[in-house]
Amino acid sequence: MNISIIITILTVLIIIYAYYQKSVKYVKQNSILLQNLLNVNNKYKTIFKPFLPFEKYHQNCTCKQQYDNFNKDSYFMTMISENLDRYNALINDLNHNKKYYNIYQNELNNLLNNNFDYESLSRNSFISVNLFQKIERAEFKKNRLHPPLEFIIELCVSYTSPKGQNRYSKRCSINSNNILYYCNECAKVIEYKQSAKYQRSLMTDKLRYQVLNRDHHRCVICGASAKDGMKLHVDHIIPVSKGGKTELSNLRTLCERCNLGKGASYNPNGYN
Numbered sequence: 239m240n241i242s243i244i245i246t247i248l249t250v251l252i253i254i255y256a257y258y259q260k261s262v263k264y265v266k267q268n269s270i271l272l273q274n275l276l277n278v279n280n281k282y283k284t285i286f287k288p289f290l291p292f293e294k295y296h297q298n299c300t301c302k303q304q305y306d307n308f309n310k311d312s313y314f315m316t317m318i319s320e321n322l323d324r325y326n327a328l329i330n331d332l333n334h335n336k337k338y339y340n341i342y343q344n345e346l347n348n349l350l351n352n353n354f355d356y357e358s359l360s361r362n363s364f365i366s367v368n369l370f371q372k373i374e375r376a377e378f379k380k381n382r383l384h385p386p387l388e389f390i391i392e393l394c395v396s397y398t399s400p401k402g403q404n405r406y407s408k409r410c411s412i413n414s415n416n417i418l419y420y421c422n423e424c425a426k427v428i429e430y431k432q433s434a435k436y437q438r439s440l441m442t443d444k445l446r447y448q449v450l451n452r453d454h455h456r457c458v459i460c461g462a463s464a465k466d467g468m469k470l471h472v473d474h475i476i477p478v479s480k481g482g483k484t485e486l487s488n489l490r491t492l493c494e495r496c497n498l499g500k501g502a503s504y505n506p507n508g509y510n
């Protein structure tokens with residue numbers, strides 16, 4: 239190709255590019271729509287909650303069996319239960335952003351539905367109405383806000399054989415709906431652990447023996463023992479029904495008579 243043709247094409251391209259840049263600058267300075275978008279954006283910039291929309295984790299397995307049996311559910315359940323407050327806050331922020339993003343979009347649609355006087359705007363300028371609107375729409379699209387509306391946790395599980403000959407890896411991810419599910423499951427577990435049913439389930443034979451041993455196999459109120467023909471009970475000092483825990487400090491040995499006399503009553507200032 240002739241060098242002069244190349245130079246001509248390049249010159250034309252540069253002129254077109256310069257013209258386009260000048261047009262963009264003009265539109266940015268004169269568009270009421272873009273000015274309105276800026277105002278709306280400024281309002282919502284402080285409303286939308288900023289956060290990174292993803293987290294990445296890596297789990298290295300110590301053997302192939304662990305890799306094969308890797309349980310994604312229990313991994314995420316543990317991770318989320320250990321950071322429950324943070325993930326609950328994150329779900330709240332997501333819902334907040336979704337709610338205000340809808341309102342933001344409605345405001346933007348209202349802006350777009352406004353009829354501006356493009357004719358008079360371009361009457362005294364170098365730019366056509368058509369190009370003005372094209373640039374305006376492109377800039378509008380480019381400058382709208384994109385707050386985080388979803389959250390993804392990615393996990394890579396891998397195993398490398400001792401000599402490094404075999405490498406295995408698999409990926410999985412969960413989204414905000416899954417996170418919400420795990421948060422709710424964690425809340426259920428916490429609720430159960432605070433329940434009387436769970437506290438009663440903690441009363442094992444081993445613990446019972448520990449209490450009897452500590453109290454020298456005697457009723458801590460009247461001193462009766464099995465030798466006196468009295469059956470010994472292990473009793474919750476603060477009853478489970480009143481939030482008492484099944485742990486050594488809340489357990490004591492009572493004979494059947496003292497225990498039945500006491501029932502589920504609890505007097506915080508005195509004998510129970």
Ligand SMILES: [Zn+2]
Binds near residue numbers: 458494497
């Ligand atoms: Zn007794």
